[in-house]
Amino acid sequence: MSFAETISENISTFLSFTGFANATSGHLIMILIGLIFLYLGIAKKWEPMLLVPIGFGILVGNIPFQPGFQIGIYEDGSVLSYLYLGVVKGFYPPLIFLGIGAMTDFSALISNPKMVLIGAAAQFGIFGAYLTATALGFNASEAGAIGIIGGADGPTAIFLSSKLAPDLMGAIAVSAYSYMALVPVIQPPIMKLLTTKKERLIRMKPPRQVSQTEKIIFPIVGLLLTTFLVPSGLPLLGMLFFGNLLKESGVTRRLANTASNALMDIVTILLGLTVGASTQATTFLTPKSVMIFGIGALSFVIATFSGVLFVKFFNLFLKEGNKINPLIGNAGVSAVPDAARVSQDVGLHYDKSNYLLMHAMGPNVSGVIGSAVAAGLLLGFLG
Amino acid sequence: MKRKLLLFFAVACIGATGTLRAQGIKAIRINEVLVFNDSGYRDNYGVCGSWFEIYNTGVRTLSLGGCYITNDPNTPKKYRIPKAAQNATLPPKTYALFFAYNEPSRSAFHVNFDLADTGFIGGGRAFLAIYDQSGKELIDSVSYLVSAQVPNRSFGKSEEVKNPEWELAGNPTPMALNHISNDMSRAEIYQQKDPHGWLIxxxxxxxxxxxxxxxxxxxxxxxxxxxxxxxxxxxxxxxxxxxxxxxxxxxxxxxxxxxxxxxxxxxxxxxHEVEDNGFYLHRTFNQPSPWANKSLNFKRNPIRK
Incomplete structure (x- = not known):
């Protein structure tokens, strides 16, 4: 073989390894989706902490390559596959919950415990999606994993789908995070549709001051109550309440800081990037993924509907002066704190001095507990 | 008196023979059904098609030849098992396996319908029945919700129990004893118990x-x-x-x-001030001017000459 032929063969071999030679239309579609995520995260500032890592992860996961070189996230021994273990084995989500616990102030909930029920009502989104997925032909495990999108809680969705339907995890995680980012777009029209102007102007009593002792008791009692009844929710609820105790105890400030800052950031980076990278076109672009996105949107709509309608129903039993503004009903869907911010923004739109944020935080954090409990139940039934 | 006794015995014998004959064919039953066979048992053509199993629960060898199998309650004579078919006789406690993916030309044990066909009894359910040689007497039948069927998971009846119920057989066991086992996942059990998800x-x-x-x-x-x-x-x-x-x-x-x-x-x-819920920081810039230029304001150091 001549020198020129050898060079030519080497070049053609090299070219066969390049992304250009291995690209398919699926890769290009996914790269486009990744770029849209990045645009929404950077230019529109919609959930940048989530959409930027996931968007970039989608680019990483969809660079075309020849299999067999331990590059891809689904190839044994690749670096990405090791990073992805935290998702597959489900240990990133509890760490995120630790951070969420260390960041969350439950005093809005403690001061007005009846708000907890709004968080329960919003879980209809999960089970509405579960029923829809079952009706559309998904098996029970898959339907359970898809249903949890309605909990509007990314880590919970990843945790449950890694246990019940690992094959669908990429689609479920991307769907959950996408709709969480779209909460300010999805929820306001539904809230306006279901409420009258009079209801939107309801002013609620300011929450009472909560003592430090109550704040310390909350995570301990909360853990015991929830996990004794639903032990399968222990990985998420245990870490959530532990993180909160670190924050509220007042004697572990350094640990709380680490959990809510450094650790949370590290896990968010790894989780976002690997979930994004798991959307390889070959595994992601399927009719099932499209259906999951459809069901995901529906679940957010159902959750918002049920949250707002539940408040209206609840108000029937409350005295004048104790009524709840139904605009905080949407906050029961978790998506902390975006859903509460939506309540605040829509409330201010109708009354410039009616601040609903702190009131909405009650259902918002109870939504986190509610969706973790629902995830535990689904895991208990179907796991 | 003797005559009466003889007559009685004769009638009794005829009746008993008829009953035995009737009980004979009645002793077969549909024993196991696999609706979605993705990667399991293959027929001689290499096809993983849906199948069902017929079992002779009796103590006599029986012939399936001439019996009818159908998935439509209004058409009992949909598929007739050829009388001359090989292996159509079932010794006691043995099985016959029929493939049901609508390819009747392949053998006597390939019927002309599909087990996933829900077009006959509605409600998303499918039907399977076996009739006797006259096509009038129903021997055994089963109906099932197709959407609740899990790929490569069959349902069947235990051969070891009297009056068994339909249960999940777990891993399919064509032509063999059914393992009505608990090796199914909880999701599969719930899917069977609660196919639409309402109970959960x-x-x-x-x-x-x-x-x-x-x-x-x-x-x-x-x-x-x-x-x-x-x-x-x-x-x-x-x-x-x-x-x-x-x-x-x-x-x-x-x-x-x-x-x-x-x-x-x-x-x-x-x-009071109108609050728009905003918090603003305004950066103020000093417009550059020669007057503000510090270098121009410096006094010159005296120069010693």
Whole structure:
């Protein structure tokens, strides 16, 4: 073989390894989706902490390559596959919950415990999606994993789908995070549709001051109550309440800081990037993924509907002066704190001095507990 | 008398023969059904098609030849098992396996319908029945919800139990003893028990509500306890505060009263600042000017000559 032929063969071999030679239309579609995520995260500032890592992860996961070189996230021994273990084995989500616990102030909930029920009502989104997925032909495990999108809680969705339907995890995680980012777009029209102007102007009593002792008791009692009844929710609820105790105890400030800052950031980076990278076109672009996105949107709509309608129903039993503004009903869907911010923004739109944020935080954090409990139940039934 | 006895025995023998014959073919039953066979048992053509198994529960060898199999209750004679078919005779406690993916030309054991076909009894259910040689007497039948079927998971009846019920057979066992086992995942069991998901939904929502109601009640209780404690503390502190406030002049109270009055005035007369819930930081820039140029303002150092 001549020198020129050898060079030519080497070049053609090299070219066969390049992304250009291995690209398919699926890769290009996914790269486009990744770029849209990045645009929404950077230019529109919609959930940048989530959409930027996931968007970039989608680019990483969809660079075309020849299999067999331990590059891809689904190839044994690749670096990405090791990073992805935290998702597959489900240990990133509890760490995120630790951070969420260390960041969350439950005093809005403690001061007005009846708000907890709004968080329960919003879980209809999960089970509405579960029923829809079952009706559309998904098996029970898959339907359970898809249903949890309605909990509007990314880590919970990843945790449950890694246990019940690992094959669908990429689609479920991307769907959950996408709709969480779209909460300010999805929820306001539904809230306006279901409420009258009079209801939107309801002013609620300011929450009472909560003592430090109550704040310390909350995570301990909360853990015991929830996990004794639903032990399968222990990985998420245990870490959530532990993180909160670190924050509220007042004697572990350094640990709380680490959990809510450094650790949370590290896990968010790894989780976002690997979930994004798991959307390889070959595994992601399927009719099932499209259906999951459809069901995901529906679940957010159902959750918002049920949250707002539940408040209206609840108000029937409350005295004048104790009524709840139904605009905080949407906050029961978790998506902390975006859903509460939506309540605040829509409330201010109708009354410039009616601040609903702190009131909405009650259902918002109870939504986190509610969706973790629902995830535990689904895991208990179907796991 | 003897005549009467003989007649009675003759009638009894004829009746018993008829009964035995009838019981004979009645002794077969549909024993196991696999609706979605993705990667399991293959026929001689290499096809993983849906299949069902027929089992002879009796003690006599029986012939299936001439019997009818159907998936349409209104058409009992949909598929006739050829009388001359090889292996159509079933010794006691043995099986016959039929593939049902609508390819009847392949063999006598390939029927002309599909087990996933739901077009005959509605409700998303499919039907399977076997009739005797006359096509009039139903021997055995089963109906099942197609959407609840899990790929490569069959359902069947235990051969070891009298009057067995249909149960999940777990891993398919064509032409062999059914393992009515507990090796199925919980999801599969629930899928069979609750194919539409309503039971899980209702149970789960009840538990979520119950749990959060308990949390609400517990923290309502602790909240009222701590409120009372706070009130007691305030009552205990009140004399001390009164003593403190009596000592100096009342200036702090005056300031508070003035602040409240000002706030009420601003609020009532709507002359408070319009708050748009925004917080602004304005960067101010010094316009560059020669006058601001420090280098021009420096005095020249004296030069020694």
């Amino acid at each position: 939904t209702i149970t789960s929502m009840l538990v979520v509500f119950l749990l959060l109601i308990i949390i609400a009640l517990v923290f309502k209780g602790t909240g009222s306890y701590f409120k009372k404690q706070a009130l007691k503390q305030q009552a205990a502190d009140a004399p001390k505060q009164a003593a403190v406030s009596d000592a100096p002049s009342g200036t702090p109270e005056d300031e508070v009263a003035a602040a409240i009055a000002a706030a009420l005035h601003l609020y009532a007369d709507d002359c």
